[in-house]
Amino acid sequence: MTTPDADVAILGGGLAGGLIALALHTRRPDLRLLLIERDDRLGGNHVWSFFATDLDAAGTALVEPLIAARWQGYTIRFPRYTRELGSAYNSVTSERFDAALRATLPAAAIRTGTEVRAATPTSVTLADGQVLQVGGVIDARGAAVLPHLTGGWQKFVGRMIRTARPHGLERPVVMDATVAQLDGYRFVYCLPFGPDRVFVEDTYYADEPALDVPVLRQRVADYCAAAGWEIAEVLGEETGVLPVVAGGDFAAFRAATDQGVAQAGIRAGLFQPLTSYSLPDAVRYALSIAGSANLSGTGLLAASRAWGEAHWRKSAFYRMLTAMLFGAAAPAERYRVLQRFYGLDSRLIERFYAGGTTMTDKLRILTGKPPVPISAAIRAITGGVPFAPLDHGAPAAGACA
Structure with missing residues (x-):
């Protein structure tokens, strides 16, 4: 044998x-x-x-x-608030x-x-x-494709940057949604890997998978300039188009x-x-x-x-939230959904990312003043809104969040 x-x-x-x-x-x-x-x-x-x-x-x-x-804690930024979390x-x-x-x-x-x-x-x-x-x-x-599934896309360009001087960022900025809301829900993600080394990623929750890499590179450069970080060298780059189901x-x-x-x-x-x-x-x-x-x-x-x-x-609950995000909110208003979510209890947020959302968590996420019109949310989760098939585009394995 x-x-x-x-x-x-x-x-x-x-x-x-x-x-x-x-x-x-x-x-x-x-x-x-x-x-x-x-x-x-x-x-x-x-x-x-x-x-x-x-x-x-x-x-x-x-x-x-x-x-x-590794870092102890991270920052979230939205138009309404900045929050420091300890996870x-x-x-x-x-x-x-x-x-x-x-x-x-x-x-x-x-x-x-x-x-x-x-x-x-x-x-x-x-x-x-x-x-x-x-x-x-x-x-x-x-x-390369996800046949028979529907939803949208999370797409990004991330650049590892060496700054000319110490950037002063001590903990990650996991989500900075104070930037202009373009092509869906947009935020910038920053990881300080050293005193003069920072990973900066421009991310979008978009309806289409097209990724304009030169434009996003420029937006990363503009974000760094606004933060006062002079780019001495770009050490690496990551691009991705990931499915959101x-x-x-x-x-x-x-x-x-x-x-x-x-x-x-x-x-x-x-x-x-x-x-x-x-x-x-x-x-x-x-x-x-x-x-x-x-x-x-x-x-x-x-x-x-x-x-x-x-x-x-x-994962049914998370798919329902995706349907609400993409189907109930206008692209430029999607940030309001996340803005509300990140104002909730930090332990709920931890369980959400770990995939351990409890029934109490689900009720808390769905109750209170809605960030989107109720009628639009109902249409989205009951099949009244068509979502794009995920059998086109070029999703890339891996994610930065």
Whole structure:
């Protein structure tokens, strides 16, 4: 009998795939893993951030080696108020992600610069024609389209900047919505990685996925100038167009995307529908896979489908909020929805990002003076407003929030 080339092959070395490889190796070091990435570096070109309260003890231990920066507290800015919140905030950079995975996984477990042409539950065909026989396959290569789902887009351009002088920013500005409201809900996101190093991202909740990178670069430069930050050097850039899901047919989506192979990450629909926030879900899913008793191709497929269906059911409230944001508020007025939300109790906000919104939280979010017309909100959540299909555009794996 021929010995398989690996026990588990993971296609895609981005956030979802890398975390699965890390969890499997940490929990089950006897497994022969193969992490296959088409680019030369694992993790692509991203900054992923999360609140400390997003993860339990096991999740925290898994991502600890990946954290490039951490802060105690963050700032929110809206036209009506500025608020300081105390939740600990952490960021993972692609550079740290790549270095940590290479330091932890056996060298033979990582294949970068390798394109995958096709996959079955137990085999991987590479672009050069080589066929690898494996015990099981997980496809985590991101998603170019999300068929059978509807909603809008979160799109952004982020630039890592070295300032000519210390910028003076001591904690992250997770959302600065005092900027001009253009192309939907717009905010700027700032992470101080050092006294003269700051990541500045211009973000939009928009109806269309088109991303005008030169225009957003200029808006980042204008924001820095207004803050008094002279740009000495641009150290890196990240762009992204991520799905924001309001509804759809999940069974049809799954059938169109998995085609009999276990999925992970964006292509599995494993992200927060309103924020496109993916790290907590990626961590939980990775730990679940690592604890699975059946890592065969069929076992992984069954686990993938069950997890995805459960996530879709649990995310119904967040999809309803997406429908209200996009369907009940005029693009330039969408900021009012977030402005109201960030005025609520800080523990509610923490649970929201962690995907643990309680029934009491839901009632609190939906009661009180509405930031949008009630009639418009009802139309949006009862199907009276058509939402764009997410089967066009070019969503990118990973998120900055």
